[in-house]
Amino acid sequence: xxxxxxxxxxxxxxxxxxxxxxxxxxxxxxxxxxxxxxxxxxxxxxxxxxxxxxxxxxxxxxxxxxxxxxxxxxxxxxxxxxxxxxxxxxxxxxxxxxxxxxxxxxxxxxxxxxxxxxxxxxxxxxxxxxxxxxxxxxxxxxxxxxxxxxxxxxxxxxxxxxxxxxxxxxxxxxxxxxxxxxxxxxxxxxxxxxxxxxxxxxxxxxxxxxxxxxxxxxxxxxxxxxxxxxxxxxxxxxxxxxxxxxxxxxxxxxxxxxxxxxxxxxxxxxxxxxxxxxxxxxxxxxxxxxxxxxxxxxxxxxxxxxxxx
Amino acid sequence: xxxxxxxxxxxxxxxxxxxxxxxxxxxxxxxxxxxxxxxxxxxxxxxxxxxxxxxxxxxxxxxxxxxxxxxxxxxxxxxxxxxxxxxxxxxxxxxxxxxxxxxxxxxxxxxxxxxxxxxxxxxxxxxxxxxxxxxxxxxxxxxxxxxxxxxxxxxxxxxxxxxxxxxxxxxxxxxxxxxx
Numbered sequence: 001x002x003x004x005x006x007x008x009x010x011x012x013x014x015x016x017x018x019x020x021x022x023x024x025x026x027x028x029x030x031x032x033x034x035x036x037x038x039x040x041x042x043x044x045x046x047x048x049x050x051x052x053x054x055x056x057x058x059x060x061x062x063x064x065x066x067x068x069x070x071x072x073x074x075x076x077x078x079x080x081x082x083x084x085x086x087x088x089x090x091x092x093x094x095x096x097x098x099x100x101x102x103x104x105x106x107x108x109x110x111x112x113x114x115x116x117x118x119x120x121x122x123x124x125x126x127x128x129x130x131x132x133x134x135x136x137x138x139x140x141x142x143x144x145x146x147x148x149x150x151x152x153x154x155x156x157x158x159x160x161x162x163x164x165x166x167x168x169x170x171x172x173x174x175x176x177x178x179x180x181x182x183x184x185x186x187x188x189x190x191x192x193x194x195x196x197x198x199x200x201x202x203x204x205x206x207x208x209x210x211x212x213x214x215x216x217x218x219x220x221x222x223x224x225x226x227x228x229x230x231x232x233x234x235x236x237x238x239x240x241x242x243x244x245x246x247x248x249x250x251x252x253x254x255x256x257x258x259x260x261x262x263x264x265x266x267x268x269x270x271x272x273x274x275x276x277x278x279x280x281x282x283x284x285x286x287x288x289x290x291x292x293x294x295x296x297x298x299x300x301x302x303x304x305x306x307x308x309x
Numbered sequence: 310x311x312x313x314x315x316x317x318x319x320x321x322x323x324x325x326x327x328x329x330x331x332x333x334x335x336x337x338x339x340x341x342x343x344x345x346x347x348x349x350x351x352x353x354x355x356x357x358x359x360x361x362x363x364x365x366x367x368x369x370x371x372x373x374x375x376x377x378x379x380x381x382x383x384x385x386x387x388x389x390x391x392x393x394x395x396x397x398x399x400x401x402x403x404x405x406x407x408x409x410x411x412x413x414x415x416x417x418x419x420x421x422x423x424x425x426x427x428x429x430x431x432x433x434x435x436x437x438x439x440x441x442x443x444x445x446x447x448x449x450x451x452x453x454x455x456x457x458x459x460x461x462x463x464x465x466x467x468x469x470x471x472x473x474x475x476x477x478x479x480x481x482x483x484x485x486x487x488x489x
Binding site: 002003025026029032033036037038040041042043071301304305307308309 | 377379380381385386387391392393394395396397426427429430431432
């Protein structure tokens with residue numbers, strides 16, 4: 001019998017290969033469920049989940065919410081903007097107040113690195129990290145690897161390029177851990193100002209020439225330029241960034257192979273990726289969104305399995 | 310552990326043919342009837358019945374689906390060991406169809422209850438019937454009875470009925486096992 005080796009999903013670095021295989025296997029079953037005429041199963045009808053989003057989010061929040069609803073869980077939605085956090089309440093007080101309403105699982109996005117780990121040590125609920133600052137975003141990395149596996153048959157041995165704003169990305173780090181755990185090679189590409197100094201210590205190569213990097217890879221995971229996280233100028237202009245690191249059809253046509261294009265969204269169309277590439281047959285961006293629901297259903301289901309009544 | 314042989318392969322073969330004939334009596338050419346085997350163990354019985362109906366009784370276009378009920382169980386989180394899902398493969402619509410739900414052993418009736426809930430998610434069937442190889446009487450937790458049964462068995466709760474199929478155990482047999 002299989003179950004996760006962890007009590008919470010705080011980051012990919014806490015998982016092992018068997019955990020990822022189990023999550024993917026369970027997601028396969030849920031993918032079948034969400035393609036049925038009636039896309040709902042009653043598994044979690046006695047579970048209550050709080051979605052605590054201390055940072056703005058559209059797609060991750062919607063994806064978690066629909067995953068929870070399709071498992072028949074009860075949901076509490078919380079946005080920091082309209083809450084007592086504005087009045088100075090601490091994270092633990094906020095969460096403990098919510099847990100007093102008999103919540104079993106907390107899905108949390110927070111601007112601070114390690115917020116999920118902190119919470120898991122102080123409250124009695126299963127914690128799912130939906131993004132902690134620029135640190136980890138484990139469910140996004142899982143759905144990215146799952147989408148690669150679905151498209152190419154396996155992740156092992158594949159060459160995956162992460163292009164763009166690696167410095168401010170929580171997707172990049174989780175992706176690196178998840179891909180390496182499954183035997184893929186990872187390279188990053190972007191302006192040197194947007195590549196963290198420590199990145200090579202993770203066994204990741206850096207390439208600053210986009211054409212060379214694309215020539216090397218089987219999959220390009222294009223990251224969003226996170227203007228909202230940039231407190232200083234990291235590159236001279238958006239136009240220059242696009243010219244040097246933007247993925248367009250012209251550069252893809254110059255390769256002697258068809259690579260897979262991914263993007264965690266939301267897309268800055270015409271900046272890091274052009275519309276024709278985002279909407280092309282090489283792009284699996286919408287598959288990523290569909291797989292996100294199945295992966296999140298799997299993670300929630302597997303963690304809920306550990307809650308004994 | 311001691312075990313007693315309840316059915317040998319010849320007896321199972323006779324029972325399967327009898328069940329196939331009973332199905333034909335009620336469903337004729339199966340033009341509006343589908344077989345649904347409950348994962349994991351009911352699928353062996355369902356596949357075997359399909360084979361007999363096609364080969365020996367020349368039923369054409371017989372549709373067989375495999376249904377996993379893991380996500381519909383009422384003992385999720387109450388078991389010591391985690392539940393493991395298997396594949397659901399129902400590549401046809403069951404709206405207005407006559408559905409024969411197939412499982413190897415009918416015990417408490419909870420698996421069948423879960424199966425009935427799961428079936429609803431694939432449409433509204435015209436009729437649902439239940440076929441089991443072994444019906445353990447006096448052990449029901451829910452008011453569920455089979456329409457077709459291979460053999461009725463009286464067993465006390467500590468005893469376990471084990472169905473072996475040649476696909477997994479090299480020979481067909483049904484045993485009553487007892488913990489000493």
